[in-house]
Amino acid sequence: MWVFAHRGASGHAPENTLKAIALAIEMQCDGIEIDIHEIDGELIVIHDTWLQKTTNGQGHIRSLSFAQIRALDAGQGEVIPTLREVLALVNGQCKVNIEVKSWATERRVLTEIDYAIAHLGFHNEQLILSSFNHHILRAAKKQRPQTLIGALTASVPINYCAFAQELDAYSVHCDIDFIPLEMVEDAHARGLKVFVYTANEISDIEDMLLLGIDAVFTNYPTRAMSKTAHQ
Ligand code: G3P
Ligand code: MG
Numbered sequence: 399m400w401v402f403a404h405r406g407a408s409g410h411a412p413e414n415t416l417k418a419i420a421l422a423i424e425m426q427c428d429g430i431e432i433d434i435h436e437i438d439g440e441l442i443v444i445h446d447t448w449l450q451k452t453t454n455g456q457g458h459i460r461s462l463s464f465a466q467i468r469a470l471d472a473g474q475g476e477v478i479p480t481l482r483e484v485l486a487l488v489n490g491q492c493k494v495n496i497e498v499k500s501w502a503t504e505r506r507v508l509t510e511i512d513y514a515i516a517h518l519g520f521h522n523e524q525l526i527l528s529s530f531n532h533h534i535l536r537a538a539k540k541q542r543p544q545t546l547i548g549a550l551t552a553s554v555p556i557n558y559c560a561f562a563q564e565l566d567a568y569s570v571h572c573d574i575d576f577i578p579l580e581m582v583e584d585a586h587a588r589g590l591k592v593f594v595y596t597a598n599e600i601s602d603i604e605d606m607l608l609l610g611i612d613a614v615f616t617n618y619p620t621r622a623m624s625k626t627a628h629q
Contacts, residue, residue, distance in 0.1 A: 399606065400428035400613035401622045402495060404596050405445060409617035412473025413452060414443045419479075419487055427619045429493030429526075431595075434481050436503055438464040441481035441510060444472070447500070453478065481510050490519030495548060495593075495615075498529040504538040508545065522546070528571055535565050548593060552576060558584035569593050569612070574602060582609050600625060 406418025407425060414432055422430045433445040437459060449455035455462065455470040472478045481496065488494055498507060507527060514520040528548030529535050535547045546568040554576050555561060562570040562585070569591035572581060577594055585592045595615040597603050603625045606614050616622045 399611055399626050400493075401619050401626060402429040402431045402493070402593070402613055402615045403427045403619045404431050404615040404617050405433065406430060407617070407619055409598070409621075412476050413617075414445055414479070415472050415474075415476035416479050416483060416487055417474060417476050419484055422619060423488060423491050425619045425623070427492055427623075429495055429613070430484075430488060431495040431497060431615050432481075432484055433497045433499050434507070435459055435499050436506060437462075437467060439506070440464045441506060442467060443479045443481060443484055445499070481507070482513070485510065485514040485518050485520070488518075488520075490514075490521070490524060493524045493526065494520075495526045495528055497548075497550070498527065498531065498534050500531070504534050504541065508538060508542045511542070511545065526568060528569075532561065532565060535567070539566055554578060554581055559588050559590055562590050563588045571595060571615075574606075577609065577611075579609060582611065586610070597622065 403422030405413035407421035408418050411418040411421050432443045434441050447459055453470040453472050511525050522544055526546045526548045528550050530550045538545050539547055548569045548571045549562040549565050549567040550571040552573040558581050559570050570585050571593040574594050582592050591612040593613040594611050597606055597614040597616050603622050
């Protein structure tokens, strides 16, 4: 079971910062998950749309310019990084799951993926593009068919993972609170990997191992790795 550092090693450093990313690399995670938004044509790495949650700023991220956002403190003196900065830091040392939040356009993200493969030491299979917005995923797959797509869901659909197969996804990314065995079996029967967010407790990790999950997103990678083959 792969261990992905959720928002970087966010249990140990401010989430979605270069510090949290560097820590995840140091921990030798299989992958790192980050969240991105597009502001003024730039892709920034942050989860929330409201700045006060994780920075010393106030208001909605769309109410500030890219330059204003870059002047904020995202915790422990860290700036809000760009996608390019994160990919440059990781430099192909592990997988990266780029989760596209509401209004990052797929075209812009795909350009960064191509750049990372050409210049930042990645190969295509190390980069996964995920989103709760399946329209973005479908558009991305159409524009760049070799893109690995992770279809996010927080539900257990009637047809289980049919939606992900329809998207020609690589993986289905499920909420830990809604992951029955039937969902896992259905995904695997359709040739999809199953990733689960967010598994932070040891008992969660044990449950995921029993379910046959392929990857977990966790804020505490070393805790998860102590229960997997990494020890
Ligand atoms: O990508 C997995 C997980 O991060 C999805 O939920 O809200 O933590 O971005 P969220
Ligand atoms: Mg996320």
